[in-house]
Amino acid sequence: MSDFARYSRQVVLREVGVNGQQLLRDSTALVIGLGGLGATAASHLAAAGIGRLLLCDRDRVELGNLQRQVLYRQGDVGRAKTEAARAQLAALNRDVEIETFDADAGLAAVRDADIVLDCTDNFPARYAINQACVAARRPLVSGAAIRFEGQLAVFDGVGGACYRCLYADDGEAAETCEEAGILGPVVATIGSLQALAALKWLLGRRDDAGKLQTWDALQMQWRVHRIPADPDCPVCGGPHRGDKQ
Template identity: 90%
Template sequence: MMSDLMRYSRQIVLREVGVNGQELLRDSSVLVIGLGGLGSTAASHLAGAGIGRLLLCDRDRVELSNLQRQVLYRQSDVGRAKTVAAAAQLAALNRDVEIETFDADDGLAAVRDADIVLDCTDNFPARYAINAACVAARRPLVSGAAIRFEGQLAVFDPSRGGACYRCLYADDGEAAETCEEAGILGPVVATVGSLQALAAIKWLLGRRDDAGTLTTWDALRMQWRTHRIPADPDCPVCGTSHRGE
């Protein structure tokens, strides 16, 4: 349609996207788990890019302290469920995007309905559960994290083998710092959320070389580093000994 060509013209003109790529995005489903600083930013870019179906999962309500970095929301949203507030804002941005919302438990079940999953949560138990669901369903996973002036992005694709999130962080007992305790600047977490959206769009367009990589960012020094993530043969989630191979 002419309206689609006008709306998405700036990315359709990219030879890596084109009309065919835009149709791929339109026919794709992305699950965003966690609608805080990471997820609200990622979901905004995915809706703007024309992802056909966005699945949104969060259990929290908007708090006043969120607005410093979760700019998808408005002050009038304080007290509303994040899924409800995010769905309203994203629908206003792009009415052609189909939006579905889930609570935390149903969100894991929705992994099988998505083409790719974004983990935008802020605690290890949730990250481990999402990773396990993605490995079981053989769905690609884009994991993001940000705190203080530090960010990281990791991409996993169980359908291609290689490492999973549990290979990277194997310690059940590791406690994650929180933004409330350690602090975070809005542009830092927004940058990582944007990169998660970028990684998902690239994967949906068939550019999947990021799988099995960890990128870390020092925002104070503007330094980026990318590492390959080795698979752990003894990983309790994806290791060969636990798959009976």
């Protein structure tokens, strides 16, 4: 392959190889949310040679983002995150096809993706993304980070538990990084692991599905929890998966 030099460090892995690299090149990943999680995840996906990268966000770069959203530069302040991210990722790997969407179009793009990464920071967005993934039968990689805590979950979209099984109610109002704080490497770690989970899935290693992994960054401790499917889930339970609110 002509670009072996670029990807040689991962192509030599038995779990990747030339065929795996071609799988990545033929794949489409949708990243919804281009903050600390999404900016990191998108960077790793582009660097790994994902063929098509769909980016969705409605915000503009703010000065306070730069402490943890290291994809952006100070000159990007005031610029739409989708535009700034596309420019930086294209500079990283010009062979990746990059498309950008606003929030509403991003949900519609779920059907065009082989895998979806939820990198948002609020329950309404997460519920909407989950429902779109269940309806389209697309795998979902969900991440969250705040203070010194992080979590990662993978949902297969075709019969196992979904995000709504994990958080059955509308939930408490989610704390924001502005209110509670976040250390940059904490959110970057979870974003990196979202990219890792997505790459593993695309390469056929799907044993992460149905697990919630939580991380205490202060103690450097991980816990893994199985997520049971809820037969009464309003999204994935019953005969009409993804159709109900």
